[in-house]
Amino acid sequence: MFDATPRNLKDARREGLVRILFLLMTALLVLPVLLILGVLVAKGGSALSWDFLFTEPTDGMTAGGLLPALVGTIWLVVIALIVSVPIGIAAALYLSEYAPDNWLTRAINLAIINLAGVPSIVHALFGVGAFVIFFGFGTSILAASFTLAVMTLPVVIVSTREALQAVPQSFREACWNMGATRWQTIRKVVLPNSISGILTGVILEVSRTAGETAPIMFTGAAFFLPFLPESVYDQTMAMSLHLFVVATQVPNVPDNLPFGVALVLIGMVLAMNAISIAFRTWLRRKKKW
Amino acid sequence: MLSAVIVLAIFGLVLAEAAPLIARVGPAAFFTDAGWQPTSGRFNLSPMLWGTLLTAAGALLLAGPVGVLTAVHGRFYAPPAWARVQRRVVELLAGIPSVVYGFWGLTVLVPLIARLAPPGPSLLAGILVLALMILPTVTLLADAALAAVPAEQLQGAAALGLGRWATVRGVALPAARAGIGTGVLLALGRAVGETMAVLMVCGNVVQVPESLADPVRTLAANVALEMAYAMGDHRAALFVAGALLTALAALLVALAAVVGRRHAHG
Numbered sequence: 238m239f240d241a242t243p244r245n246l247k248d249a250r251r252e253g254l255v256r257i258l259f260l261l262m263t264a265l266l267v268l269p270v271l272l273i274l275g276v277l278v279a280k281g282g283s284a285l286s287w288d289f290l291f292t293e294p295t296d297g298m299t300a301g302g303l304l305p306a307l308v309g310t311i312w313l314v315v316i317a318l319i320v321s322v323p324i325g326i327a328a329a330l331y332l333s334e335y336a337p338d339n340w341l342t343r344a345i346n347l348a349i350i351n352l353a354g355v356p357s358i359v360h361a362l363f364g365v366g367a368f369v370i371f372f373g374f375g376t377s378i379l380a381a382s383f384t385l386a387v388m389t390l391p392v393v394i395v396s397t398r399e400a401l402q403a404v405p406q407s408f409r410e411a412c413w414n415m416g417a418t419r420w421q422t423i424r425k426v427v428l429p430n431s432i433s434g435i436l437t438g439v440i441l442e443v444s445r446t447a448g449e450t451a452p453i454m455f456t457g458a459a460f461f462l463p464f465l466p467e468s469v470y471d472q473t474m475a476m477s478l479h480l481f482v483v484a485t486q487v488p489n490v491p492d493n494l495p496f497g498v499a500l501v502l503i504g505m506v507l508a509m510n511a512i513s514i515a516f517r518t519w520l521r522r523k524k525k526w
Numbered sequence: 527m528l529s530a531v532i533v534l535a536i537f538g539l540v541l542a543e544a545a546p547l548i549a550r551v552g553p554a555a556f557f558t559d560a561g562w563q564p565t566s567g568r569f570n571l572s573p574m575l576w577g578t579l580l581t582a583a584g585a586l587l588l589a590g591p592v593g594v595l596t597a598v599h600g601r602f603y604a605p606p607a608w609a610r611v612q613r614r615v616v617e618l619l620a621g622i623p624s625v626v627y628g629f630w631g632l633t634v635l636v637p638l639i640a641r642l643a644p645p646g647p648s649l650l651a652g653i654l655v656l657a658l659m660i661l662p663t664v665t666l667l668a669d670a671a672l673a674a675v676p677a678e679q680l681q682g683a684a685a686l687g688l689g690r691w692a693t694v695r696g697v698a699l700p701a702a703r704a705g706i707g708t709g710v711l712l713a714l715g716r717a718v719g720e721t722m723a724v725l726m727v728c729g730n731v732v733q734v735p736e737s738l739a740d741p742v743r744t745l746a747a748n749v750a751l752e753m754a755y756a757m758g759d760h761r762a763a764l765f766v767a768g769a770l771l772t773a774l775a776a777l778l779v780a781l782a783a784v785v786g787r788r789h790a791h792g
Contacts, residue, residue, distance in 0.1 A: 484632060
């Protein structure tokens with residue numbers, strides 16, 4: 238009925254070109270991921286074994302396993318969570334349920350955004366100044382965990398607030414109409430309906446915390462300390478710093494050792510991410526409203 | 527409330543540690559001194575500032591277009607299943623810790639670059655690794671901005687007989703401009719503050735690089751390298767570097783907020 242005009246043809250050609258360009262760009266995105274993971278698995282796979290996970294490094298970190306680093310990372314993450322999760326959730330509850338819309342609230346919001354933007358190495362400086370020296374924790378697990386907690390606080394606050402705001406306002410209003418107080422409403426209606434969203438955020442925080450290196454370098458993580466920490470005032474090894482150390486600071490490391498460390502670290506982090514994503518997907522499906 | 531206090535505490539503490547030295551040698555000293563020999567009173571930070579700016583700008587130059595176009599591809603061109611895969615991959619990329627990026631750069635990229643243009647650890651390596659690291663930020667935020675374009679506008683464009691590319695270029699991209707701008711600025715902020723990866727692949731020589739193959743040292747890497755043993759004025763100078771970095775990051779966040787707000791008003 239219609240014949241293609243030259244203009245139509247030109248449009249169609251351009252359409253095709255653009256499509257190819259986009260495909261190339263996407264390939265640019267996907268390829269490096271495969272490349273990174275591929276290299277890690279190919280070179281680090283041979284280092285993995287139960288002994289690798291559950292023994293201590295020996296021979297100046299050129300042999301043996303990474304148990305102290307693994308345990309150290311778990312200590313750091315757990316204590317950071319103990320500090321940041323209650324504070325973060327309380328802050329999010331206040332901001333989402335109580336805070337009036339005034340200049341103070343806006344200032345706090347601005348502060349949270351800025352906190353998220355502070356470079357990790359500056360957090361390290363802050364950790365040294367505040368926790369190591371001012372609070373007198375010394376270079377210790379405690380100081381490192383607090384630094385990590387401060388750093389990941391915005392993650393908890395933002396994800397919790399999103400989870401809280403996903404609870405429909407009508408739920409709250411219904412509850413208030415029954416004569417419930419604000420806190421009763423939060424405890425019985427808002428929190429139960431948003432708890433899984435909050436947990437998703439927390440899991441994501443765990444994965445962020447486990448992978449961070451810069452903030453713990455000067456606040457509590459040790460280069461080499463082949464014992465398990467006994468108290469929160471001890472220093473400890475950590476997975477992320479251990480990778481940095483065996484990759485750059487130690488001579489004569491067998492080729493597959495740092496790759497093995499990287500593989501374990503990335504496995505930990507990505508497993509956490511996967512759990513968090515799966516949780517979110519499951520949650521969306523379950524949602525009734 | 528506490529988080530506001532913490533932010534103030536961070537700025538306050540970093541400034542408090544940096545202020546005495548700034549007051550004594552004057553702010554200009556950090557840009558005009560004969561070099562970076564902090565133990566003998568020479569505090570020139572400008573090579574490091576250049577290092578930070580060049581790596582971040584280079585990374586953005588690479589990651590910006592790729593990220594935005596990837597987001598467009600995922601929203602408007604890819605079949606839904608592929609778009610989902612693509613989004614997962616981006617999330618995966620976002621989840622990899624920076625020290626792993628650094629390690630990968632060190633063991634894969636650096637030897638590769640060393641063969642083409644020695645010595646290997648270089649500005650180029652830093653740019654490439656950083657580009658990978660900020661790609662998820664650009665892509666995810668650009669994707670969110672494109673998703674926020676009202677469906678009526680896209681349908682309207684389709685009703686006028688516009689092709690897909692014409693719709694994207696004439697309708698979707700202009701409408702999402704502010705959101706994409708915010709994403710780019712936030713990504714730049716991440717690139718400026720990134721420490722470990724850059725530390726591992728950039729070579730850390732204090733100099734203003736003359737070519738892509740020259741090693742550089744960024745502000746963040748400088749702090750990470752020297753903080754462990756720095757004393758007195760040297761330590762204060764590192765806090766000055768930290769303050770400079772914070773100011774840079776805060777500036778980018780503020781710019782992002784301004785760009786985002788302009789969007790909200792129209």
